[in-house]
Amino acid sequence: MRKLKVLVVDDEMPARETLSFLINWKETAFEIAATAKDGRDALDKYYSLHPDLIITDIQMPVMDGLALIKTIRQENSRQKFIVLSCHEKFSYAREAIQMGVTDYLIKDLITPQDLYAVLVKVEKELEEQKTVIPPGSGKNVPAERDEFDDALRNMALKTIILENVPAGAKQSLAERFGLNLTGHYFVLLLVQLDDYEKKKNILDYSAWKEVKERIYYAIKDALEGGLGGECFYYQNGQFILIARLEEIGSQLKFISQSYEIADRLHRKVRGAEKASYTIGISQGFYGLTDVPLRYREALEVIKYKIFFGKGKILFYNKIFSRLHAGNKDMMAKRIIQIQRAIDENNRAQLSQEVRALYREDVQGFMQYNYLKETNAQMYGLIAGACHASRITYADLFGCNYIPLHQLDDLDTASEMGEWFQNVFVHLIALKEKIDDKKYSRHIKDAMEYIAANYRRNIGLRDVAKALNLHKVYLCRLFKQETGENLINYILKVRLEEAKRMMLSTNHKLYEIAEQVGYPNIQQFSVVFKKLTGVTPREFRNRNFNP
Template identity: 35%
Template sequence: MEDVNMKKSIIIIDDEMPSRESLKTFLAWENTDYYILREFDNGPEAIEFYNHNKVDIIITDIQMPTMDGLTLIKIVKSINKQQDIIVLSCHEKFSYAREAMRYGVNDYLIKDMLTEEDLLEALNKSNRQQEDLVVEKTPNTSLNLSIEKLLDEKDTFDCPPEVEAGYYVLFVIAFDVPMVTQDAMNCDMDFESIEKVRNALEVNLGITRERLAQKGNRQWVLLTEMNQVSSQLKYIYDSQSMATRVRKIISEMMFCDFTIGISRGFKGISDIIHRYEEASDACKYRVFLGENKNIFYNTVFTQMTNFNPNRLDEMIDKAHKYMEAGNLKAMLDTVESIYLEDIKGFMQYNYIRYVNARIISLLVDYIRRNDLSYGWVFGKDFIPLNELDDHNTIEEIIAWFSTIIKRIMEQNPSEEEQDYSLRVLQTIQLINKHYTEGIQLTDLSQRLGIHKVYLSRIFKEETGKNVTQYIQELKINDVKKMLTGANQSIQEIAETLNYSSPQQLSSVFKKETGMTPKAYKKLMFGKLVKASKLYS
């Protein structure tokens, strides 16, 4: 007989008996840290029991007779604000998910899409919010496997038999850093930060330093070694347990949210690049499944075949380009199409929150780079994120952004709205399209079929700048954006914007702004912190 004294208690509340029975057999509960204490088919009986018994986690449906799930959650939270609650429902309405999250539930799962990984992650998320975890070391070979080398397809890496016999799971750690909060200050993915985490992982978990590396923007990759697993549930449980330990260590040092994508387990390292792609893909789906979670590739593969997170990036990039070009109508149409994606329920709730943050970041960056007034655009001296949270429908959110975008454009009219001649307007359009490709005055004059001296003269007369200055200004604005946005190195920025070297970029940037790129980045983080405090 299992010892329940060391396990977390769960009560299930669902008016449908098949759903309760299904949940009772969904996991091999005896192999987890949880046990089902009681089950109820209605809210009032569950509340009566709750008032006289200790319950660690509540799993409840939404639509039930006598008392619906939202009412039950509200009553429970009035008794114990810290109570952990997981919603498990067949209802995918945005309004239900949004209201449940406002009441402070831990997760909102959909019955028809539920996987073992989902349920265990939701339970473990509740568990780690209740208490500090005991961090245990995990068995690792004494060999120093460099994950950086293993992921470099150009390298050939001969491994001893004991490495090939090992069983591994690969984590991709993607930092969910909002542009407008103080978390951005604490989540600078620099060399010093990753070194501190490497040391902590080695001391606390026995994971050698070489198994953690930075890969891409705001993304780390970690190779973990596990005991050979005998079942799917054992793999889920062991991987989830390790991810939770890793999360605890990083959270204590980085003070910001991040998503951990978890690959399928694998023996040996010959297939490691494929497993990295799995974990990386899992992270991308935080757009739909929610940020600051551990997401298994298995979950993505089973649930999310109809959704493409890359499409969202493409649409936001398109909206950004329209805004830079001053094409207000096209930008509004693009933003509207982003919000009207056919996504339901809690996935829609996560999607809307993610899109809100991305569009707000885009607008704030534009406002900052063009020296516009927060007061005029938002009607306040800070970014009123609470206004977005107060909207009940997608239509209201779209209308809010429409108002903000129109105010921005009123303060900063586009190039097309200026009184330029046709030739100068055509030149500006060409520059805006090709300035990162190294286009120069000679190229422009040849494309337009006019003499470069004449073009240079009329361009300076109408814009107040020569062509080189105009191009340089665009590139410097992009440098500013990249320094305060994604975590790109000076080398990467220089390559993107067609500078001959990082040194040339730094020299030009200092000449134009009076400070080095590093100093500018530090200054902007300081302003973000100030804006965050004003909002708070």
């Protein structure tokens, strides 16, 4: 099947290259057949190439994108265009829409999903063009006119909410398009379709469009049940709306009115499209001047569904008054414990620590950026364990990199913890397969004996006797396969267990010494400092300050 040809027009080479790498074009019905650096260059290539789709920037030297569209439209009114620009100005968008472009996307905001969706839309329009409409068939012009008007209204609303333009200009737009934004006091709500990526991936373009429309009209219905307002679909499963409120005399009244609107929204959208929705609520505001700031507030508070879970109603002012510092030291201890569980192939300990980290420590900490830092440390554990055991990412993930996008698609801290737990369990299974091949039966038996008996005063003679081997033969074999002598290995096992207990318990140092096989604290301290360079007390103080 012939690929549909795409001509990309942009005066910036990085922008042209970014578009070519943003998606896997082989998965689409399109291919980038050529690129052009300005409108005049694009015209030359248009006549020789006859592309099915032109993706063009607006502001370019020699000939800009709008002039390019006008020129080609004079000769071919059916040519498909997508405008891709840094400019989210209403004037640009309105002129592009009036010229009949298929879509208008913003460079800094476009996602692979956005581009995939609009390509499907273009493909469908091209298929429809192949169907000849018989004369007198009565093409639905009024419906097209309504769709055109809706597009202009949405662009005006986007300008009011997302752009920092003068309040007078925003008010003029609201009046020109009859937007229901009269009044003095408002609240902005962001309705986020949870699991957006999963739903989007299983639906084709037409089905996804129907889902968006059902949710949109449910939101409109909810707004009409109150004092009114306006809404539009933005991107990535987000619906933005401004709702009118009564004059507020207290914070309690604001919360009560806002919650009533959000609760009505929840019921309406769930009834229209069965799914989970998280709603972020900004602070209240007068007039339209500060709407972009209120949008950022609602967007910021939506992030905290990571901690609270999906399907919640989240207030910006209430959430941020509840942020607290938490115990960073406890979280650091969890990371150390997870590292130890990986080293020891201890699945039970690993599961316990990961669950505690993501369901107790992280959620108790309540800082979004700290969650990112925690995830980064967990990535480090994966990379370190793979390197130490010579496990490739291809063996672990089925690709030659850590698939960070999988974690980005998750909505809650608990889901992230489950993802890491599954990765580590798989990692341990791969390590065990390697260990089975790496060590002989005698050495594996020796390690198992030491792990079970290191708390006793054991040595080379005890291990050799338990395995029914000559001690000289065992000593030589152990050194040959592990690279260290057996006595040092026993000391290392005791030392690591002692470190774990110092960082994860409140036991006294003399109690820890006894539990790892030393008759007294003095001998334990001498050995510990010899191997680590610090005393047990110094080690605990440096790594954990309760």
